[in-house]
């Protein structure tokens with residue numbers, strides 16, 4: 581197992597796409613499933629190299645572990661049971677605490693999946709990424725306005741850098757989103773984007789892009805004489 585191996589827990593929409601991204605970036609993936617045969621079929625389909633299929637237990641042996649299941653389905657109970665095994669590892673957090681019908685979160689406003697995960701695994705380094713990317717975007721990352729931003733979150737700068745580097749060749753703009761506490765902002769941005777995308781019939785094709793740039797030198801403020 582290489583030092584860049586990522587163990588993924590789950591074989592759903594995000595798991596498959598992120599596994600594919602990691603392999604395209606030249607890394608190894610252990611695709612873990614409650615049904616390893618399902619993971620094996622996906623691994624065979626994605627390509628002959630880079631992906632090994634197995635159980636959740638096996639995937640959690642990797643130095644980077646990426647849970648790709650929902651909190652509402654008992655993910656935190658599973659991770660709690662493996663707290664010791666996950667100690668010292670980087671846990672890649674893509675979680676948004678959606679309820680069953682995606683109308684709201686199952687966590688209150690004053691916390692987030694990222695913060696609760698960091699509390700649950702105090703001896704792991706939790707790095708948030710891809711929380712604001714919807715599954716469809718992986719296959720079609722280009723929007724008229726450019727590629728979507730991916731906000732990277734965490735309190736350990738080295739771990740954040742290591743996770744960003746894993747996806748260096750992926751077609752997104754990675755933006756340092758600050759500490760784990762900002763998970764509550766980014767996750768809520770995703771909830772809001774989800775609502776907007778349904779209202780305007782964009783779902784699931786949506787992303788976020790932070791606009792701006794350094795102030796242009798010499799630019800005159802046309803309102804300066806008024807206020």
Ligand SMILES: NC(=O)c1ccc[n+]([C@@H]2O[C@H](COP(=O)([O-])OP(=O)(O)OC[C@H]3O[C@@H](n4cnc5c(N)ncnc54)[C@H](OP(=O)(O)O)[C@@H]3O)[C@@H](O)[C@H]2O)c1
Nearest residue numbers: 590591592593594613614648649650653675676713714715
């Ligand atoms: N969908 C998105 O666009 C998106 C965007 C950003 C973040 N996320 C986050 O990514 C995570 C996964 O989302 P997803 O859309 O990829 O989910 P999904 O397609 O529904 O897949 C979830 C996976 O979780 C595993 N799982 C474990 N326990 C389960 C249970 N009791 N019931 C059902 N599945 C169970 C399953 O894998 P096995 O059967 O192989 O064990 C399943 O394939 C979520 O936390 C979500 O908030 C999703």
